[in-house]
Structure formats: structure tokens, C-alpha cells
Amino acid sequence: MKLQLAVDRVSIEKAIGIIREAESYIDIIEIGTSLIKDFGLESVRRIRREFPEKAILADIKTVDEAEYEFEAIYQAGADIATVLGASSLETIRICQQVAQKYQKDYMIDLLETSAEKQLELKQFSDGILCVHLPSDKSTGLQALIESTLAQIDDFPRLAVAGGIKPENIAEIKKANFEIAIVGGGITKSADIRETAKIFKSLVG
């Protein structure tokens, strides 16, 4: 699996420092939703400039106004942008079209989507579906993975986020995830570099 490091709730400067420490062990930098809402597109532009060669996911969580938001985020330097699976299919289709226009990737966040909606989302077969335990809920990742994969486990590109720890990675690796997303588990550790190294060795 690829390791995606989600960074937010800090200044842009601090975010850059965190990413710098973990850089060698991560495959994708995630500019977290709160970083975008705190600092706007400047967060994406600044981190793009600092890490010109690294894949960047901007967790913009579009739910409407898809053309405007996706155009802006790709132009700011994102390689992957996110849209909520809870959005209308019209909105997600626009995200897909803008991603195709920019030859970039898009990720559909399954946060709080119903089983019916998850089945409908399989039509977006060039996207990445992300099984996501909200941080406002603290437990239940494994149950969420199982109930979601019952609908989508044959989808080509899958990611997983929320509550991934060294202790549960072996279980997560049994499923067909392309990307494991880790945030505070790395960014809040005492030794970011060493913790990122451990996570990379576990997911790899």
C-alpha cells in the first residue's frame, strides 16, 4: 500500500516542517480539510512549491460547486482532489470531468454514505473510493471496512482513513487497499520521522 500522510490543524510553516520530517517514508502528502479551510488555496500552493516532486492530495471535500472548486484546487497544484460521496451524482460527475480535463486523480470520500449510495458510486470507476471513519467517531474502523467492502470490494482503487494504527495494519492489509491514510498517528508522535518509517514498513 501507499502511505498518505494527512496534515492539518497547524500553520502552513509547521505543516511543511512535519512533511519534511516524514518525506522519505510517505508516498502522498495530504493537505487536510482544516488546513484548506484555515488558510485557503495558499496552503496547497505553498506545499506544492516546497515539494515539487511529491504527489499531493488536497482534501477539499467538495459537495457542490464542483467545477469551480476542482478547477481551483488543481490549478493550485493538487494531484488528487476529494469530493464527498454524499454529494449528488451530478456534483461527482463534474468532479470526474474536471479531473479528466486536468489529467489528475479524484477521490470520493465515503464518509456517512449509505450502502445504496456506495453501490451507485461504483460507476465512477476511474476514481478512488475512500473508506473513511470520521475523526468525530473514535472507534469502529474494522466494522466500517467490512460493511463497506460488502458493496465495493471489487472496485479498482480503494483507500482507507481514520484510526489506522500499527496494531491494526495487518488486518487492513487483508483487503485490497491501494492507499492507507494516516494523520495524527504520525504527526502527533514524538518522533515523526521514526514513526513514519515504522508505518511505511508496516503498510509496504
Next chain:
Amino acid sequence: MKLQLAVDRVSIEKAIGIIREAESYIDIIEIGTSLIKDFGLESVRRIRREFPEKAILADIKTVDEAEYEFEAIYQAGADIATVLGASSLETIRICQQVAQKYQKDYMIDLLETSAEKQLELKQFSDGILCVHLPSDKSTGLQALIESTLAQIDDFPRLAVAGGIKPENIAEIKKANFEIAIVGGGITKSADIRETAKIFKSLVG
């Protein structure tokens, strides 16, 4: 009804200019989602400074990390913050608690919520429920209002957004909306001041 003016897809300076023109005829300034995602909390702080006496809604559309986002947005100067009704009930409950702590309002955006979820959301009786036609869908406001009010028409505080025009305000006024939200219908008009005046006279 109160008239709420939604402003986005422009610079902060341009947004301030638009609000200045419409100021006399609007009750609530809405800092639109895209303005927050483009410029971050600075958009809220700047507009708060320019309009210290006016009610400000920040359309932050929280869907997770509710405590962090709601604390930040109220501290930046918002009087009302938004959370997606599609969020988990845990997330919305945290928004409610932060709103109570700051003695501010919160609005639950019903964008793409199911009838079942709308019924569940009635427990948040100190919030404002917003019937919202996505801008990525261009028609169907009246049908959306009817199908939504079948669940929530006895809810104390209701707002409506998406596709409100001078031609359909009479129909909208038949329902018990406290707030009518208008964006491009005013901000893209050739004479913003005059158009805001017309909308205010129609909703009033």
C-alpha cells in the same frame, strides 16, 4: 423573511465591495464555501472587521472535525456556522455544543439528505435547518421544498437556498421560512444595490 446574501467566487476585496452595495437591504452576510476554501479564515476575519454590526454566516459546511472547525470559525467572527446534515449525528452534536458554548447559531444544511435523516435532524431543535438545492443542479427548488417540508415543516427555524428568483418568492413565502438565501441572483446582477432592494421588498 430575512434576506441572506451569499458571496463567493471573488476576491475578498471584491466580496466586501459587493456586500457594501447590498448592505442596506440584507439581514445576513453569507461568506460562501468557496470564499472560505479560497482564502481561509482570513475571509471571515476581514469581512467581520468591515461589517462589525452585521450578522455573518460562514458557510464552512463542516462534515467532520467539528470542534476544531466550529471553534475556529466562531473565533474568526462568524455568528452562524454551517454543518452538513449528511454528517454523522456525533459531528452535528459537537457543532451544537460549540455553538452553545459561544452563544452563537448553527445551520444544518440539508443538501442531499434522505427523508430518514431529515427526521433524525429534528432533534437539533435549537439549530436552523436549511433546505438547499445544490448549485450543481439547476432546477427543482419547489419540488425539493415540498418533499423536505413533508418531514420538517413544524421545525422552528427554517432557511431555503438555491434557485430563489423574484418569480418564485411568492411561492416560497407560503412556507414558514425564516431566512431566504440568495447568491448570484443578486451578486451577478448589473445593479447589485437595486437588485438587493427588489429582493428585500419581495421577501419582507
